Amino acid sequence: MIEIAGLTKRFGRDRAVDDLSFEVHPGRVTGFLGPNGAGKTTTMRLIVGLERPTAGRALVDGLPYQKIDKPLTRVGALLDAAAVHGGRRADQHLRWLAASNGLSRDRIAPLLERVGLGGVRKRIGVYSLGMKQRLGIAAALLGDPPVLILDEPVNGLDAEGVKWTRDLLRSLAAEGRTVLVSSHLMSEMAITADHLIVIARGRLVADVPTAEFVRPGMSLEDVYLEAVGGMS
Numbered sequence: 414m415i416e417i418a419g420l421t422k423r424f425g426r427d428r429a430v431d432d433l434s435f436e437v438h439p440g441r442v443t444g445f446l447g448p449n450g451a452g453k454t455t456t457m458r459l460i461v462g463l464e465r466p467t468a469g470r471a472l473v474d475g476l477p478y479q480k481i482d483k484p485l486t487r488v489g490a491l492l493d494a495a496a497v498h499g500g501r502r503a504d505q506h507l508r509w510l511a512a513s514n515g516l517s518r519d520r521i522a523p524l525l526e527r528v529g530l531g532g533v534r535k536r537i538g539v540y541s542l543g544m545k546q547r548l549g550i551a552a553a554l555l556g557d558p559p560v561l562i563l564d565e566p567v568n569g570l571d572a573e574g575v576k577w578t579r580d581l582l583r584s585l586a587a588e589g590r591t592v593l594v595s596s597h598l599m600s601e602m603a604i605t606a607d608h609l610i611v612i613a614r615g616r617l618v619a620d621v622p623t624a625e626f627v628r629p630g631m632s633l634e635d636v637y638l639e640a641v642g643g644m645s
């Protein structure tokens with residue numbers, strides 16, 4: 414479970430995240446929605462300790478990320494799929510990650526199969542965007558964490574890649590994991606997420622089951638645009 418309470422992050426005079434409070438529960442996909450610049454990435458970076466909050470807290474299973482022992486076994490994150498060494502192969506990248514975090518190598522081969530990269534011998538540098546996203550998801554799953562945080566995992570993917578990612582997210586939630594996935598596309602989250610957290614300008618706009626976000630006579634996209642438009 415992820416708990417965000419009074420979370421605020423200022424960059425100079427700008428509040429990227431502004432007194433945000435919400436919880437993310439296990440066993441379901443939680444969509445984290447908001448327009449460009451709403452503060453989704455900053456919130457995710459705060460959860461995994463890559464930024465320090467100006468105020469408030471972000472806890473994973475009751476602890477701030479810095480206090481978690483063997484963090485990759487508690488929370489896996491895909492924040493920037495391009496942030497990998499292009500000269501390595503996928504198995505080498507995951508072996509390095511496992512060794513540097515004291516994790517077993519046993520999960521590497523089945524994980525590469527699960528994300529559709531089994532048998533791929535190419536250097537990561539020549540991977541397509543979709544392949545890099547799949548490798549990033551494998552890295553997030555390396556420590557078999559109960560909590561997963563994925564920043565825009567379907568951005569730029571083709572229809573097959575989008576469907577594959579959606580099915581994977583749903584199966585990870587069905588395994589009982591806490592899955593927080595950001596997007597700026599309401600249409601995609603409407604069919605992927607069980608629950609929605611919507612933010613705009615760093616502030617909470619909605620925290621509702623996806624089915625309850627809909628209003629009579631309006632599409633989810635219309636409700637979303639009205640909600641975030643009202644914040645700008």
Ligand SMILES: Nc1ncnc2c1ncn2[C@@H]1O[C@H](COP(=O)(O)OP(=O)(O)OP(=O)(O)O)[C@@H](O)[C@H]1O
Pocket residue numbers: 424427428429447448449450451452453454455456597
């Ligand atoms: N390191 C930084 N220094 C200064 N400003 C920053 C920094 N990181 C983020 N910001 C600002 O914080 C705000 C929120 O950005 P963030 O990337 O969290 O939004 P987002 O919802 O993830 O947007 P997108 O959908 O475009 O990725 C933006 O105004 C951005 O310019």
